[in-house]
Amino acid sequence: MDLDMDDIFGAYEGEDDEGFNPSRLPDLEDELQPMNDMRRDKVNQGGEERDFTDNAELLAKLKSMKGASKHTTKRSLPKLDAARLTGERGIAVLPKVFEHVYLKGRNNEAEDLKVIMHTLQHWGHRLFPKMPFDEVLERVERLGARKEVKISSDGRNNSEVASRIAQAKTNFQKMKTVLTNKNISIRTRRRALECYIEPILMYGCEAWTISKQTQKKLEATEMWFIRRMLRISWTAKKTNDTVLEEAHTTRLLISKIRKRQATFFGHVMRREKLENLVTTGMLEGKRSRGKQREKLIEGLTDWLKAGKSLEAIEAIKDRKKWRTMIANAVKQGT
Structure with missing residues (x-):
């Protein structure tokens, strides 16, 4: 052959x-x-083989x-299942899972974070047995993009802030007939803005890290509202200070956000639970090159003029002192 x-x-x-x-x-x-x-x-018929x-x-x-022999069957991964992620075995069960996790606390942050990641990986494997943990995190991120708060795996909140601004402007346009009506006093219209529009803009702002770029976007959004309430076109060439004088107000949005952040951060630090560990924990490894990203506690320290971050953390333990620092910062309008 x-x-x-x-x-x-x-x-x-x-x-x-x-x-x-x-x-x-x-x-x-x-x-x-x-x-x-x-x-x-080839077996023969009559004793002979057939070649x-x-x-x-x-x-x-x-x-x-x-x-x-080369053909392989590819198993398709399960699709994004919102019901599975938000069901009883999904994200809702995480608080119960961490109830049985023992964390050592201060000076053991690296070990505690390893325990947290191991627990999360075990949860992800139970939820999606045939899926890597990185893929589970991506699916949680995509699910968060569909809900009220956008979750980003890199820890940044640029997309969330942009989404909040867009939603606030959309709802402002829906109430345009009321908010731009000159027959209603500007004071009443500003109160309507604070009641119906600003909560949409500031939803989830307690977890934002406000950089200089983000602060400029938020301040520009605040002026966008005021200019349209007064029906001042950009062709009028009026400065922001002039517009604020006509509206009988000042820039208040950043102070409101910082106040909510400081109040929420005080609760987190005094509780000394999982949220405290995630906020103050340190990871093993080296810092990346270049300027480091700003942390939430650093932004609050600058706003409160509390000196160093450690001094601000120590002041949080005294509830009355912390409230006084917040009130003074709000009065200064920083």
């Missing part, structure tokens, strides 16, 4: 021994089974066997 070896093993031509993938070799018993079946077909005269048929079968 003349077989063309180049046709059979042509797929492996040009590969070195080091680059040869042994996982592609077929299973010997599985490949010999069709050959044994063909040999049974194959057409080698093309045999080559076709061998080539089909080679292709079948």
